[in-house]
Amino acid sequence: MTSEHVERIVLGDVEVLRITEWQGPFAAARDLVPDSTAGLWQENEGWLAPDHWDPAGDLAVAALQSWVVRSGGRTVLVDTGVGSGRERPGSPLFHRRQSDLPGLLARAGVRPEDVDVVVNTHVHADHVGWNTTADGEAWVPTFPGAQYLVPAADDFHFGPDNGYGQGRQEDDRLVYEDSIAPVHRAGQAVLWDGEHRIDENLVLESAPGHTPGSSVLRVASRGDRAVFAGDLLHSPVQILSPSCNSCFCLDPEQAVASRRRILERAAGERELVVPAHFGGPGAVEVRRSGAGFALGRWAAA
Template structure:
């Protein structure tokens, strides 16, 4: 794994994304995009009061996401769109929260846009769950996806859907069947929120490294190489959904691989 000198040198750069004994760091992010006409949330992280998750620390959380959004000037009520890179449990949690024991949507004025292929896959997956991780995904679908479907808040879209002049989806399959990344473009600048097409900066140096949760690992590698090549070509900003420390940087070519430049 290589880092540009502008990232602060070896140990400082590694401290952003890995411990000194080589354990990778990761985090889980939700994003807000504001355009002249839209207020958009991208992915809704782990959520509150959720149970049945395979990582013990993900259960019964009380994260103050809604409070933080409000404090930042983005209360739930004016949010008009919620986008999903995919429907894994760490990307859909704040679709709902508990109110008097019932899972209800906090983004009640938002259309929740889900790629049709991803929704179909996870709906079938949840309906046929029998054990292990399948039950965990079924639990997440039941408490975080099914309620917004039943409330009529979901619109299914294609994997290259344009939300506005500034925001569109990019098909980045492999991690899940209908996985997408989110591109924003404004004032001559471009940025891409990766979702799980890139989990960690180490995959810039080694695009062939895959996640155990990739549905189609070979496709995920092809997708990652294509996305990184495109980002390196025009120096677009990469925004990592799971990047700990600095969440965004520029992709540079490094021989047959890539590296991340973290701007000041």
């Protein structure tokens, strides 16, 4: 299943465009969310299928997407996908993948020079790939006038100062060298930690665990609220069972703590939760349910 499309949501004075490059079966459900049980998926089949789970193959369904956020007269791009033609030998789905995020952005009326801020919620291959574009044999920033906001903890962890995550994977080195280092060389990278306010409507907050610098972007405008949750959530089953991490979380205990904190606040403050990889409508309300959480209404783009 593939689906390239653009959708629009309005939150107060903030316009959000959802740019979907791809959606389809991604991995075995309990490989993606190892602590989940077969029963958790089966008991919720009625709404998990087909947007979030393929029961026939027991496969989690995911989306590869970015978000354009227009706020205060500026254009903010949240995450930049896998990129095109990247060497990712450890990730078969991403290795030398051909994609066209700039083309999708153009269809939404966004040129590279229109982007004022790029937010990388964290430094993983599918969130920073279109940070840069090939120029001959060099990689250069795709968005020439943009400030790139990169979590300082991830820049250290995956960068050369910490030996590319202490040599965790070859892909980590490749991602940093082709998607982060060129932005530094161009003088467009801004490292931040803790909290970083973009404007009166948008603020970045650290939510570590998935990676050391994982972050969320909060939107608050004229009573409307949303939280772009990055990879704190890969599947809606993690809302029902927040103790379940994805297989990609580097610090499982910290990831659970961050996930619970973000969900607790979303339920208490009626924030729309917008994870990076949810298929279907892509965003959902969260409610308290006893000591845990339940899903409310899905967003209508």
